[in-house]
Amino acid sequence: MIEVEVPLKLTLFGEHAVVYGEPAIAMAINEKMKIKIVPYHKMILKSNSLSIKGIKVDLEEMKLESEETSKVLSYALSTINFFEKEYGTRKNALIEIESPVDPSVGLGTSAAVIVGIVGGYSRYLGYELTREEIAKISHKIELTVQGLGSRMDTYTTSLGGLIYFPKGGGYEKIRREIRITAGYIRRIATTAEILKRVKSLKEKNPDLFNDLISSIGKTVNKAKIAIEKGDEEEIGELMYVNHGLLMSLGVTLPPIDNLVSTAKILGLKGCKISGGGGGGSTICLEDERARILLSTIGAKIIDSRISQEGVMIKEINQ
Numbered sequence: 001m002i003e004v005e006v007p008l009k010l011t012l013f014g015e016h017a018v019v020y021g022e023p024a025i026a027m028a029i030n031e032k033m034k035i036k037i038v039p040y041h042k043m044i045l046k047s048n049s050l051s052i053k054g055i056k057v058d059l060e061e062m063k064l065e066s067e068e069t070s071k072v073l074s075y076a077l078s079t080i081n082f083f084e085k086e087y088g089t090r091k092n093a094l095i096e097i098e099s100p101v102d103p104s105v106g107l108g109t110s111a112a113v114i115v116g117i118v119g120g121y122s123r124y125l126g127y128e129l130t131r132e133e134i135a136k137i138s139h140k141i142e143l144t145v146q147g148l149g150s151r152m153d154t155y156t157t158s159l160g161g162l163i164y165f166p167k168g169g170g171y172e173k174i175r176r177e178i179r180i181t182a183g184y185i186r187r188i189a190t191t192a193e194i195l196k197r198v199k200s201l202k203e204k205n206p207d208l209f210n211d212l213i214s215s216i217g218k219t220v221n222k223a224k225i226a227i228e229k230g231d232e233e234e235i236g237e238l239m240y241v242n243h244g245l246l247m248s249l250g251v252t253l254p255p256i257d258n259l260v261s262t263a264k265i266l267g268l269k270g271c272k273i274s275g276g277g278g279g280g281s282t283i284c285l286e287d288e289r290a291r292i293l294l295s296t297i298g299a300k301i302i303d304s305r306i307s308q309e310g311v312m313i314k315e316i317n318q
């Protein structure tokens with residue numbers, strides 16, 4: 001049996017802009033997606049937390065009951081198919097996914113599902129991939145499924161820690177700790193859908209869009225310096241700026257906008273949405289008042305402590 005644990009992630013700065021080549025900063029957290037892979041006479045995928053509760057699909061015929069099912073399973077299915085296509089092998093297995101959070105809430109669950117199956121299923125097939133190789137393959141798969149997207153989520157969930165993604169590619173670990181209060185509410189759209197909406201804004205108003213995106217990029221680079229200096233006042237101020245720019249991109253949601261502006265009036269150091277937006281996750285620099293504000297919008301508070309560990313793969317002889 002193969003057991004995999006994948007950290008989920010918070011986007012501290014730069015979501016959406018990173019898709020267009022700007023920098024970003026993200027952090028792996030202690031909320032872990034668990035994936036178990038055992039030998040089985042058929043290819044079966046089970047998942048505990050999808051919106052279609054207790055889903056179980058027989059992948060032999062690759063028949064999916066509905067449009068909704070195929071959409072919801074697209075990341076997992078594409079990952080399994082990837083190995084058949086690229087490695088020319090397919091070994092039947094029971095793949096069980098257990099997520100600590102709801103799907104599609106801005107915490108990188110799509111990336112974690114891909115990273116977990118890439119890491120676990122490749123080991124099940126007898127390959128020993130490095131975390132970097134897992135990240136690279138996973139980014140390719142997420143991009144294929146979504147049509148749009150950056151390396152940020154798949155690299156953060158594969159590698160762990162606090163990571164700066166510079167303009168133009170690559171990544172750099174930031175050796176600092178940053179304490180966050182975070183929670184999530186349900187979203188009105190998936191990240192893939194929101195990415196398409198942002199792209200249409202770019203097509204409608206390219207110069208305005210580019211100004212917004214490059215302003216987010218500048219905010220990210222200032223935030224990197226502030227994080228390295230441990231300057232919480234500056235980090236927090238830049239979180240509010242980043243949230244305002246994301247609001248201009250149209251990816252925030254009124255309850256979260258109200259929360260962020262209330263937080264600023266109350267004197268909390270910094271808050272912003274995290275991830276694709278349209279609801280989902282909100283992060284604040286650690287503050288007890290942030291938990292209270294998050295609970296007023298019905299947000300589920302998560303374990304946002306940093307996970308220095310990336311994807312962990314264990315082989316257990318039964």
Ligand SMILES: Nc1ncnc2c1ncn2[C@@H]1O[C@H](COP(=O)(O)OP(=O)(O)OP(=O)(O)O)[C@@H](O)[C@H]1O
Nearest residue numbers: 047072103104105106107108109110190191275276
């Ligand atoms: N437990 C799960 N089992 C199987 N697939 C899952 C699970 N959780 C999430 N997914 C897949 O990920 C998709 C959600 O991805 P989406 O990118 O919208 O959200 P996210 O990754 O959590 O947020 P963000 O990309 O903003 O960080 C779901 O529609 C489903 O296909």
Ligand SMILES: C[C@@](O)(CCO)CC(=O)[O-]
Nearest residue numbers: 015016149150152275276
């Ligand atoms: C919105 C986005 O920037 C972050 C989603 O968690 C998309 C991506 O980077 O692939």
Ligand SMILES: [Mg+2]
Nearest residue numbers: 108110111191
């Ligand atoms: Mg995602």
